Amino acid sequence: MAENSSGGESLLFLTDENxxxxxxxxxxxxxxxxxxxxxxxDGLDYGRAHxxxxxxxxxxxxxxxxxLLDILxxxxxxxxxxxxxxxxxxxVEAKVGKKDRRERHLYLTEKGAALERSxxxxxxxxxxxxxxxxxxxxxxxxxxxxxxxxxxxxRRQFLKETSP
Amino acid sequence: MAENSSGGESLLFLTDENxxxxxxxxxxxxxxxxxxxxxxxDGLDYGRAHxxxxxxxxxxxxxxxxxLLDILxxxxxxxxxxxxxxxxxxxVEAKVGKKDRRERHLYLTEKGAALERSxxxxxxxxxxxxxxxxxxxxxxxxxxxxxxxxxxxxRRQFLKETSP
DNA sequence: CTTGGAATGTCAACAAGGCTGACGTAACTT
DNA sequence: AAGTTACGTCAGCCTTGTTGACATTCCAAG
Numbered sequence: 001m002a003e004n005s006s007g008g009e010s011l012l013f014l015t016d017e018n019x020x021x022x023x024x025x026x027x028x029x030x031x032x033x034x035x036x037x038x039x040x041x042d043g044l045d046y047g048r049a050h051x052x053x054x055x056x057x058x059x060x061x062x063x064x065x066x067x068l069l070d071i072l073x074x075x076x077x078x079x080x081x082x083x084x085x086x087x088x089x090x091x092v093e094a095k096v097g098k099k100d101r102r103e104r105h106l107y108l109t110e111k112g113a114a115l116e117r118s119x120x121x122x123x124x125x126x127x128x129x130x131x132x133x134x135x136x137x138x139x140x141x142x143x144x145x146x147x148x149x150x151x152x153x154x155r156r157q158f159l160k161e162t163s164p
Numbered sequence: 165m166a167e168n169s170s171g172g173e174s175l176l177f178l179t180d181e182n183x184x185x186x187x188x189x190x191x192x193x194x195x196x197x198x199x200x201x202x203x204x205x206d207g208l209d210y211g212r213a214h215x216x217x218x219x220x221x222x223x224x225x226x227x228x229x230x231x232l233l234d235i236l237x238x239x240x241x242x243x244x245x246x247x248x249x250x251x252x253x254x255x256v257e258a259k260v261g262k263k264d265r266r267e268r269h270l271y272l273t274e275k276g277a278a279l280e281r282s283x284x285x286x287x288x289x290x291x292x293x294x295x296x297x298x299x300x301x302x303x304x305x306x307x308x309x310x311x312x313x314x315x316x317x318x319r320r321q322f323l324k325e326t327s328p
Numbered sequence: 329c330t331t332g333g334a335a336t337g338t339c340a341a342c343a344a345g346g347c348t349g350a351c352g353t354a355a356c357t358t
Numbered sequence: 359a360a361g362t363t364a365c366g367t368c369a370g371c372c373t374t375g376t377t378g379a380c381a382t383t384c385c386a387a388g
Binding site: 010013014016018019020021022023024025026027028029030031032033035052055059073120123124126127128129130131132133134135136137138139140141142143144145146147148149150151154155158 | 183184189190192194195196223284291301302304307308309310314319
């Protein structure tokens with residue numbers, strides 16, 4: 001992963017004070033990160049949970065409910081409440097699996113895709129601005145640290161999907 | 165959207181696909197980031213909201229309730245619910261302000277400091293491991309991108325406090 | 329074929345922790 | 359004396375997480 005390996009070189013970036021600042025940076029940045037979509041959702045009858053569902057269905061059309069459960073890390077009951085409202089409002093469609101008819105494969109409708117787009121446009125805009133301001137080297141570092149911060153199982157999942 | 169036209173220098177790190185991966189990385193990393201303290205809190209009668217309060221009172225002993233409201237960005241009713249339970253359990257003390265006796269200055273008790281320490285130890289351990297694995301250059305980039313992602317007011321606050 | 333177990337999805341009820349609105353009290357400021 | 363500020367509290371609502379119980383579907387073993 002890295003160029004370190006310790007030795008004598010400066011490990012000053014590992015001081016408790018530095019780590020504390022990193023922790024707070026995560027907290028404040030995550031708040032900014034979610035704020036734009038949250039603002040859009042507010043007023044519609046949806047919340048952040050709906051956003052997450054739309055995002056991952058968009059990313060992996062035809063994914064099953066069980067799949068989504070693994071990715072989102074919530075209980076099926078919790079996810080179901082969200083999905084039901086998305087069905088009812090015609091944002092998401094479920095098709096019974098052909099091979100295994102217990103499974104429901106999820107797809108965005110036109111309407112669902114439109115909402116997903118507006119949410120993700122807002123979030124991407126902030127991300128793009130941050131990336132552009134920071135530059136490619138910083139962005140690479142950003143990704144490296146985030147990956148190292150995930151649970152190992154999560155990281156495995158994250159890295160295998162659509163490799164570079 | 166396309167692969168960007170614009171200048172000659174590689175702006176490939178700004179593709180929509182790349183941004184999407186960054187967005188997901190934030191999501192998964194934040195989950196890892198909070199999971200260790202959450203596990204500790206679970207079983208005690210506290211949650212993430214209590215953790216946040218303890219963290220910022222620890223960081224700025226003697227801070228006022230109003231201050232904390234600004235930092236945490238929640239309503240006083242919401243914060244009050246949390247603070248009350250921390251008072252009741254003897255983790256936090258409030259002292260009436262000397263200059264302005266309307267203000268309550270907040271401090272951790274020994275017991276509160278102990279819990280804060282155990283939570284922050286867990287969180288710092290993960291952070292340290294991630295930092296160490298990624299190396300100092302990546303960490304610098306990480307911080308740069310996070311700062312660029314905050315709301316501007318938030319960033320101002322964040323950067324002024326205890327400068328490098 | 330049938331029956332039992334494993335996946336998968338649904339319904340009901342509850343808890344944490346956000347929110348708004350209204351009101352009260354003490355203390356500072358003008 | 360009047361208005362503003364800092365804080366606390368009551369009441370009630372919403373989102374989104376949780377468990378527990380139950381229904382459906384598929385598959386494999388008898």
